[in-house]
Amino acid sequence: MNRLSRKYLQAIIIVVILLCVFYKLNEKYPSSTTIKGILSENGEGIEISEVVTVAKINDTESLVFYRDVLNNLYSALVKKTIRNRWIMKKYTGAIPLINSVNSVYKNKLIWTWNNFETITFTYGVIYDSNITRITIGADEAFLLKDIGMWYFIDKVKRSLPNDDIKGYNQDNQLIYSYYPDKALN
Known part of the structure; x- marks a missing residue:
């Protein structure tokens, strides 16, 4: 040779x-060829009913909102690999989509703020059907009115939520508000 x-x-x-x-x-x-497949595989025993919506973050990452058979809402950050398969990077706990009479959530809406590796976002459920618009600071949240879900992907990665969350009715009257600086006192 x-x-x-x-x-x-x-x-x-x-x-x-x-x-x-x-x-x-x-x-x-673990990976899967579909988003629902990776959610089912990594969901800690959660039986997934449906993928509600997928918000594309960049060319490889997406924020997925999904619900289980018990009507709880979850979110997960998923990434598409070079081999065209999906992996789950992080996921959140449940928010009930239905506000039952016995629920501890007696508010007009509930929400959770999340700080993942590459993004921060807020999402929640509207329990008051009079709320037709939600703002986070000066920005509009995205509403999925058919299931009463909303979300906002922050363009600035933060360590704590520091914007007001406001809910308005169809006449643009403020009917819900959360002010973080007052909540921390």
Whole structure:
């Protein structure tokens, strides 16, 4: 075997080893070909009813809102890998979509603020059907009126929520408000 063909053989072996290592690193997390598949696989025993909406964060990451068979709302940050498979990076706990008479949530709306690796966001459920618009600071939240869900993806990554959350009726009258600086006192 001459010197040139030996170098080519070594280069091919190195490339194959690197590809195997790269493939194994990509399999560090469970993956699926569909978003619903990865939510079901990583959902800690949660039986998923449906993916409610998917908000694209960038070319590879999306924020997914989904509900379970008990009508609870969840969110998860998912990422599409180079191999065109989905992995779940983080997920949140449940918010009940229905405000029952015995619920501890007697408010007009409930919400949760989340600080994931690459984004911060607020999402929640509207229990007062009179609320038709929600603002976070000066920005509008996105509403899914058919199920009473809303969300806001913050453009500034923060360590604490520091914007007012306000709910308005169809006449643009303020009927719900949360002011973080007053809530912390």
